[in-house]
Amino acid sequence: MKTIYSTCVVAALVVFLAGVAPLQAGVNVETKQAVETICALQIMSTDQTAAVRYVCTAPNSSLWTSTGNVGSKQIFTVVDLSGNNLKDGDSVRIRYTPGMGKGGPGDTTKSSYWVETEEGVKRSHDGDVFKLKQVDSKFALLTPTGKFVTRPTGDLPLLGISTNQSAAMVVDFIDVKTKASVISSASAESAPAKTAK
Numbered sequence: 001m002k003t004i005y006s007t008c009v010v011a012a013l014v015v016f017l018a019g020v021a022p023l024q025a026g027v028n029v030e031t032k033q034a035v036e037t038i039c040a041l042q043i044m045s046t047d048q049t050a051a052v053r054y055v056c057t058a059p060n061s062s063l064w065t066s067t068g069n070v071g072s073k074q075i076f077t078v079v080d081l082s083g084n085n086l087k088d089g090d091s092v093r094i095r096y097t098p099g100m101g102k103g104g105p106g107d108t109t110k111s112s113y114w115v116e117t118e119e120g121v122k123r124s125h126d127g128d129v130f131k132l133k134q135v136d137s138k139f140a141l142l143t144p145t146g147k148f149v150t151r152p153t154g155d156l157p158l159l160g161i162s163t164n165q166s167a168a169m170v171v172d173f174i175d176v177k178t179k180a181s182v183i184s185s186a187s188a189e190s191a192p193a194k195t196a197k
Helices: 003-018 185-190
Strands: 036-043 052-057 063-066 074-078 091-096 114-117 122-123 129-134 138-142 148-152 157-164 173-176
Touching: 063 122, 063 148, 122 157
Parallel strands: none
Antiparallel strands: 036 052, 036 074, 036 173, 052 063, 074 091, 091 114, 091 129, 114 122, 129 138, 138 148, 138 173, 148 157
């Protein structure tokens, strides 16, 4: 009889405490919304006399570089999955939408994303997640396997990859309307200056 009475008292106490002080979950359920930035990826160069180059698309889902004015083939949407405004360590996907930049949204049914292959980085229907690595006030891109995205190498029409940070292609994200960097000054000041080594 005492056992039944004790069990009832403990059960009543648990029910009472559950109503008075709800238990807190040990998991953070806050979700961040992805932030999309429409921009051109300007390749930084230490040679002040070199022509300004941008990452651009090429036939057959390729990626290449070009000089001159920014047109629809140089416009990408950087999707910051971390919900930030392009900061060191952020996870991003980079999307190309044909026709974007010609005054409209482009043909979203033909969008493609950057993807890492054994040979380098190209475009595909399903893309990979890249990481931003701050280099001074600009960024290098790390592939899912931890390699650095480089300028095109060899005859293949795609961006290269390297395990060596000194070969990394350092880019600035340029707003296509204002022609100014979209990297906030707070982001550029948030990390100590780093150089590609």
